[in-house]
Amino acid sequence: MKRTFQRPGMLTIEACFLALALLLAGGAIGGQAAPQSPPPTVPEAIRAFETVAMVLRHPRCLNCHPAGDVPRQTDARIPHFLGVQRGADDHGLATQRCSTCHSAENVGPVPGAPDWALAPRSMAWEGLDDHALAEALKDRAKNGDKSLAELDHHLAEDKLVGWGWAPGEQRQPVPIPRAEMVRAFRLWVAGGAVSPPPGKTSTFQDGAP
C-alpha cells in the first residue's frame, strides 16, 4: 500500500505537543509539579490503543460506522430494518431521514442522540484491523480533518459518541467506562500514537473487560 511519510511525521510532532500539554495540564489540575513519569513505551501505547479499538468495534459504535451504506442494529449487527440507507449526506435518504424516527434523545425503545446519523464512508471501521484502524483515526483525510487533540475532545465530549454509554432500554452499553477509553486514547497519544502491527483485531470477545 502506498504511504506518505509527511502526514505521519506531522502527527508524531502533534502527538508530542499533545502529550506535553496533557502532562502540563495534569500538573496544573493537581496544583503541583507534574510527576516525572516517563512517556509510555511503544508496547504500552499499543496496548492502550487496543482498548480504544475494542470500544470502537463495539456494536454501539460500529453499527453506525459500517463499511457499506446500510446501518446496522442490535448486538448481532443485523441490517437496519425498513431498508434504511445512508443517503447523500449520511443522514438517510431524502424521503427516509434518520431523524424521521431518531430524535435527539432516547425515547422508549427508539434510540436517539443529537445529530443521529451514519459516520461518513471515510470513517468506516468495519473490517479494519487494529493497524488500519489506527491509521484511519490519524488520517485527517479520513477522520473529518481532526487533529489528535480534536479527536480527544470528540471522544471525550461528543454527545453522539456518549450515546454508546447510555443507549437506552434493551441495549447493552459499551462495557468499559467512557473515561477509561479516553484515558487509553491519551496514553496511546502520549506514546506517540503509534499504529499497532497489522494483523490483530481487538474486540471485547478477546477476553478484555
Added chain:
Amino acid sequence: MSLKLTVNGEAREVDADPGTPLLWVLREDLGLTGTKFGCGRAACGACTVHLDGQAIRSCAYPVRQAAGRQVTTIEGLAESKVGQAVEQAWIELDVVQCGYCQPGQCMAAAYLLGQQPNPDDQDIDIAMRGNLCRCGTYSRIRAAIHRAAEILRG
C-alpha cells in the same frame, strides 16, 4: 411544565411533562386524535406528523423537541397545496379500507411529494416502506401518490 408550539399554524401552549411523546400531547392535550398510536416504537408510521416540514414519528419525539417549532398533523394537512392534492387523490381512488394507518400514510405521502414532485414506483416504495397497512392497501396508496403528483402538475 408549560411548552409552546405551533400546531397546524396555530400557537398552542400545553402543560405537559417535556419527555411525553408528542403523539400523546397531540391526542390527549390538544384533542387532535387524527394522529394514531400504532406501535409506540417508530416502526409502523401510524403516528406520522410533520415537524418543521419533515415527516417524523410522533411516538418517538418527546414534546420538548417540538417546542418552538411547527407541527402539522392530518387535521392541518389540507392547508398546503400538496396536502390538498393528497386528500383529493385519496378520495378519488378510495384508498382507505379500515383507515387506521391512513393519516400516517397521507402525511408520509405529502412529505414525499414535497421532496420529489414526480416520484416513480421505487421512490414511493422507499419513502412509504416505514408506513405499514394491515389491510394491504399498498397498491392503492402507490396509485394515489401518482395521482396526487398528477394533480399537482395541473
